[in-house]
Amino acid sequence: MGKTLIEIDEEALAVAQDAFGTKTKKDTVNRALREVSDRVKRHEARMAAERIAAEALDLDALTDKSTYRPGLTVGNDQERAA
Numbered sequence: 001m002g003k004t005l006i007e008i009d010e011e012a013l014a015v016a017q018d019a020f021g022t023k024t025k026k027d028t029v030n031r032a033l034r035e036v037s038d039r040v041k042r043h044e045a046r047m048a049a050e051r052i053a054a055e056a057l058d059l060d061a062l063t064d065k066s067t068y069r070p071g072l073t074v075g076n077d078q079e080r081a082a
Contacts, residue, residue: 013028022028 016032017028020031
């Protein structure tokens with residue numbers, strides 16, 4: 001871990017310390033950086049899962065009523081009901 005001298009918004013730091021329950025500036029900044037990193041990783045994983053699902057799920061095939069019951073049509077069902 002490297003040492004870096006930075007200027008920090010004290011008001012934002014105080015809000016973050018309250019939210020995280022941290023005591024030191026170092027702990028607060030490191031916790032905030034981990035939170036952002038974890039959020040990015042979760043977002044990337046969700047996007048990857050959505051891409052996989054979109055490729056695996058063919059909505060056109062699911063909405064094609066002729067594939068529900070091969071050999072039966074809407075007209076045949078109505079004739080049988082009568």
